[in-house]
Amino acid sequence: MLKKVFEGSVDYLQILDENGNIDAALLPSYLDDAKVVEMYKLMSFARALDAKVLSLQRQGRVATYAPLVGQEATQIGSALAMRKDDLFVPNFRQHGVFLARGMPIDVMVLGWKGFEEGNIIPKEVGGFPMIIPVSTQMPHGAGIAFAQKYLKKDVAVLAYVGDGGTSEGDFYEALNFAGVFKVPLVAIIENNQWAISVPRNRQSAAQTLAQKGIAAGIKVLQVDGNDVIAVYKAVKDAIDNSKDGPMLIECVTYRMSMHTTADDPTRYRSDDEVEVWKKRDPIMRVRTYLNAKNLWNDSLESQMQNEQKKAIDDAVEKAEKFVPDPKSIFEHVYSFMPQTLKEEMDYAVESNFFMEKK
């Protein structure tokens, strides 16, 4: 006997195309004009912050930085879809998500300046600290989602991963675990086409990354990750259904800039490729849409830009006043201070090893 025992497929969702045209049949009824304006403002804010931090890095005022430019729709769309108590687990490029969830910018800047204090996240933000080892945050997301279900809380957990991250074992282990225990996890692949210098087609022979969720027995969807409305709808629906189990959403976007400030993308990708994606810019299409509906104009634009610039400049100024306390590196290792560690700390203090850096 030979018979088909499984068949799967992956849907692709786009609502606002790159020319600013809306697919009215797919436009969710719960999305009003004010929300689209909010999306536009936050995407612009994320891009402005990104440009500022990049410039600070070039001046040596922050350490290594991972730019988000080009990925604003995926980040802002998904963040705005979260309910008040929902949680998110980032990798290292979700500054837009943090911004949209109300993370104080000065605290973010502290993180980029290289201080652990940048990981002190106010509870209402609902975020966990950025994670550097690729995909290792996904098992945390599965466990955090498990805990929400165990504690009978109606809370969904968003966990972000890149295209490269889907090649890691932790990615699959987390989805598999989430599927077995039907936990409220919304896994979001921010497929920006490049894992440092390695292109998407080198990560997997699979036609979509979304289909990796099918093997774990969970719902999947591929979304135009540069369409903030489609991302918003996809993630909101996934959150609304998260009580029934997890979902994997692949957001197809593009990393317009370098992997981090330590990287030079001209070594491995062509300008022609970047030009193609410039036309698919996530912010411009929303601006076109809002202009056409008379919901935006140049005057509102310049007012917004001034407000955002001031907020960013004030935050940077505040962060730059931060005075680090070297003793703090010893004081938060355990819930208690082991005698041997205390000796190391006291020795450093008494011997004045914490001399101000030259």
Added chain:
Amino acid sequence: MQANMVSAINNALELLMKENDKVVVFGEDVGKDGGVFRVTDGLQAKFGPDRVFDTPLAESVIMGSAIGMAMSGLRPIPEMQFAGFMFLAFSQLVNHAARFRSRTRSNLKVPLVVRTPVSGGVRTLEHHSESPEAFYSHAGGLIVVEPSNPYDAKGLMIKASHLDDPVVFLEPTKLYRLFKQEIPDEMYEVPIGKAAMASEGEDLTIITYGTMVQVVKDVVSKRNLSADVVDLRTINPIDEETIINSAKKTGRVVIVHEAPLSFGAGAEIAARIAEKAIFELDAPVIRVGSDSLPYPFPGYENYYIPNELKISKAIDRVLE
């Protein structure tokens, strides 16, 4: 109650689960099967499959999900089936469990206890007999404990689960059923970071833990030696005070562990003694460990694990 180490840890888990409904126990075969060594036997029947459950066979997500749960208000006690398999969870443990507290300036904590059987001598398969305590102790942020008897096993487990820190709980397979001991029925804590004096004497100090405590005690007894036998119980953070005091008292020190000699916990202990007590020593500190090689197949393990002869020879050297 009379308990061997398996029943002592099982009893600790039961008391912890009764005390706090945020305690969950999970891993590979811990449910109906009660764990391959039966340490979680009967717990699923008592507390239900929501609190005691089998996971997919994947160590990294067992560890990683435990971290997520611990940061969300639960107190997970995951089991790693064997120490050799636990290396698949090494990244989660060292990169994340150990670091969340410091990297958030104590805004997040990871209260979990990860249990795993360790060490050899029971003629089991490859990758079932490792002594990995030095790996975990070297990563700042993890607490590493290893009991040598049922009383300490129960008390350390209860203390470990009450702490707001990630604890690596190493259970010597050989000691699981080696002997029984009278232990209290109720909850009690054995302090973490505090060694025990397994015996006290004047002529030398033997610092050891885990499987080797019993072997050392046998040698001391057979040779009728007057020795301080220090059972560390906690590897990290180490009880330096007890070690140094005893070294100064006897002036002669042997360190014995089953883990390979090179870069083992013995090196750490010897270095601390050198820094703080060297001028009060009457002989060089001698370390005894397994040989510095990968754990051999069970047919060869008895040539590898330190035996009474190897320990006795080291004692002769410091008593010369």
